[in-house]
Amino acid sequence: MWQKIYQTIQPHALWITILFHIVGLLGIVFIDLELFAGLSALNLLLSAFLIFIDDEGPSREFWRLFITCFLVGYTVELIGITTDFPFGEYRYGNNLGVKLFGVPLVIGVNWFLLTISAGFVSQNIFSDRWARILGGAALMVFVDFWIEPLSDDLDYWHWAGGYVPVWNYLGWYLVSLFTQNVFQRTLRLHINNLAVKYFFIVLAFFILLNIMI
Numbered sequence: 001m002w003q004k005i006y007q008t009i010q011p012h013a014l015w016i017t018i019l020f021h022i023v024g025l026l027g028i029v030f031i032d033l034e035l036f037a038g039l040s041a042l043n044l045l046l047s048a049f050l051i052f053i054d055d056e057g058p059s060r061e062f063w064r065l066f067i068t069c070f071l072v073g074y075t076v077e078l079i080g081i082t083t084d085f086p087f088g089e090y091r092y093g094n095n096l097g098v099k100l101f102g103v104p105l106v107i108g109v110n111w112f113l114l115t116i117s118a119g120f121v122s123q124n125i126f127s128d129r130w131a132r133i134l135g136g137a138a139l140m141v142f143v144d145f146w147i148e149p150l151s152d153d154l155d156y157w158h159w160a161g162g163y164v165p166v167w168n169y170l171g172w173y174l175v176s177l178f179t180q181n182v183f184q185r186t187l188r189l190h191i192n193n194l195a196v197k198y199f200f201i202v203l204a205f206f207i208l209l210n211i212m213i
Contacts, residue, residue, distance in 0.1 A: 041097030041106040054194035073111025086171030093155030117199035119183035137176035146206040
């Protein structure tokens with residue numbers, strides 16, 4: 001059954017991913033920001049599913065990375081809104097879907113997506129393992145740098161005082177170092193072309209939103 005799903009969807013996975021992000025971009029900018037920003041959780045779930053599909057079905061290593069990133073991402077965000085460490089003082093809005101203890105569950109999926117996409121991009125750039133880890137973490141922070149100015153408008157999360165503290169990016173980098181290390185331990189021998197392209201799709205999406213909103 002999984003093979004049939006793979007054969008049906010995989011050839012179109014890239015275009016489905018691009019289409020959803022184009023629709024989201026145009027919908028947020030020109031139609032209804034609240035409505036289309038509220039579909040962000042669905043977009044993240046679809047993207048994760050398509051990346052799993054691109055690997056011909058989730059292997060044991062994929063599940064290990066997904067579960068680790070999900071638990072680490074969710075836990076560190078829960079600590080963050082409870083203690084203001086390691087990112088600073090913030091709270092989540094309503095456009096990232098269902099919350100558990102104030103943290104959207106899909107935030108763990110986002111940590112997985114950024115980890116795997118940045119990990120594969122870094123793997124294509126660097127040959128040394130630690131360079132891949134350091135580079136992958138830097139790429140994750142670079143994406144966050146473009147998301148943060150939009151977080152308030154999109155009702156993703158809201159910073160106390162209305163500005164992003166510098167230590168948010170340091171906190172992001174430290175947590176990303178951990179997830180990138182897990183990536184290198186589990187998926188470094190895998191190939192996932194959609195994950196590489198997903199990184200640039202998401203980066204372009206948020207850069208364009210920063211320009212257009």
